[in-house]
Amino acid sequence: MTDQGSPSGVASPQRGQSGRISLGFACAWDDPPQPTWSYTPWYLRAALRERADVRDVGLTWARPARTALKVLATHRHEGRWASGWKHHPLTQGLAGRRLRRSAADCDAVLQIGDLARLRTPYLVYQDLSFDLLREERRLRHFPHLNARRLAQLRERQLEIYAEAAGVLAMSEWLAGHLIRVTGLPAERVHVVNPGCNALPESAPTVPERAGPPRLLFVGKDFTSKAGPEVLAAWEILRRESDPRIELTIVGPVAWPLPGPVPDGVRFLGRIPLDQVAALYHQHDLFVMPSHFEGYGIAFVEALAHGIPCVGRDRCAMPEIIRPGDNGGLVSTDDPAELAALIADLLADESVRARTVQQAPEVLAHATWGRAAEEILAVTAKILS
Known part of the structure; x- marks a missing residue:
């Protein structure tokens, strides 16, 4: 069914009492x-x-x-x-x-x-x-x-x-x-x-890393946001790199995969925006190699908190994430590629320092x- 209406011509604006549009x-x-x-x-x-x-x-x-x-x-x-x-x-x-x-x-x-x-x-x-x-x-x-x-x-x-x-x-x-x-x-x-909605109140500083490395995934649609690939990459890292590495998953209403939540994964489900904002500075890397992003608000929120990001080399993600500067991009669905990129970024303290340095500019635009x-x-x- 097609909406019927006259073509919208451009008319002279009629300002309200305030003089504004x-x-x-x-x-x-x-x-x-x-x-x-x-x-x-x-x-x-x-x-x-x-x-x-x-x-x-x-x-x-x-x-x-x-x-x-x-x-x-x-x-x-x-x-x-x-x-x-x-x-x-x-x-x-x-x-x-x-x-x-x-x-x-x-x-x-x-x-x-x-x-x-x-x-x-x-x-x-x-x-x-x-x-x-x-x-x-x-x-x-x-x-x-x-x-x-x-x-x-x-x-x-x-x-x-x-x-x-x-x-x-x-x-x-x-x-x-x-x-x-x-x-x-x-x-x-x-x-x-x-x-963006989950922004910090002020520009971040480089924190001293304490405890195990922490990865953060935020996305309602676990599959289209590549949640299964993130979980598989985390399992590779736990097995081959650092058994202490932790993963926090936010967004799905219920645990989206068969079986229980694995040890080392913190599943928070759907939480309010202010709680999401508090999570960013608690983690070392934001990981969401989504299959599709018309923009990518969550990436910008993470960068505004000074957290490097991992996305995918497609859609709008390369506009936000610059490999080697404020994060990295994968090109396939291979969890091994994702795990290797995560390991490289966690080992490169300069990426985190640059991301924190750039955060005020990101915050101003967001x-x-x-x-x-x-x-x-x-x-x-x-x-x-």
Whole structure:
């Protein structure tokens, strides 16, 4: 089902009483809303409110309506019930009508993801596209999407992009993909790195290493974030390098593998953001060679704490991690390659020292205030 609406022409902005831009903020909120999209909309909206007249224009669903839409989209997938209700044609049609009605009085609208075509000038903030989903067959974020529905959603997304005043990409890599593969005009694609949530209160210092080496993994989706490979590499290190080395795993709701949690692994499950922030400075290396990252907020958080990172040489990770400078990148799924890289980084004190030295610059860039100002600069440009 395609959203119907007039092409969004650029109109003269109507400033509110404050003289600031009247910006509609459109997000398909979860319940509760704070964790939506890994907290990105929640903190971005707060930063925008300090700088513009921000008006919520969706999409909070009453629980009875949310339940009905979820039931409508429920199906069996790999022996379990799943619901892709936000991608269901009925949900998208209802959302489009609500957004067009509530956004009419705004100067412009910021959509978190591709939600609908609007008559009001709008920007779309993205960390993913359906062109990417078609390429990344290993992703399990959207098990409800078969090839036919994926193609339909791609066509719908292209229609929304075509009428958007601009598309905001979280990374240079995603921006390049949107231009090269999706075919968006380069002048309508803007890179806006997100802010981060689990940041230190001040710049870190180089700690004196005491006790066994400690590795940290943070990721809700254990498989797509390469958790099994991290665990296998840790086992190699324990067996062949240092039997004392420890691994902390954060993110999955329950232990994601058969059998008990191994000795030497601390599994914390899903924990609040402030507790995640406290973990960074307790570890020597952040290890998450994810199979896909539209940006990589967790890497930036670790670097802001002065912790070197291990990622993968693909997607946006090379934008953040510089091998030999603030961490390293693997190129395969081989746990032996990952274990060797971890051992090299743990043995190189200069990498940790450089990462700590660079942390203040990382911390300054990682704020939601900076992201909000960049978005408002793009908004002002399209409205001028």
